[in-house]
Amino acid sequence: MPAATAKKDKHVIRIYNPTKQMIPIQVKPPGGDFFLHEQTIYLGAGKTVKLPKSYVNQSQLRNLQSSRSLKVIYDSEEHQE
Numbered sequence: 001m002p003a004a005t006a007k008k009d010k011h012v013i014r015i016y017n018p019t020k021q022m023i024p025i026q027v028k029p030p031g032g033d034f035f036l037h038e039q040t041i042y043l044g045a046g047k048t049v050k051l052p053k054s055y056v057n058q059s060q061l062r063n064l065q066s067s068r069s070l071k072v073i074y075d076s077e078e079h080q081e
Contacts (some may be wrong), residue, residue, distance in 0.1 A: 011053040014074035017043045027055040046064055053077060
């Protein structure tokens, strides 16, 4: 595995659900098959979850952020040393 890929796999994000509803988030390992590897995580109201950044569907995350349904409260890629 190239060093750049290995480093990218270590990035994590913490997502917060500020709403009063449970929000489904689709996650899948990079290169994973939709039918075999994709899973849904249900994030409860007022809860947070820490996930590998490469597992998160970025377009879904952007859509949920724009509707103010989710907030990214930590991104390890932005806090590199």
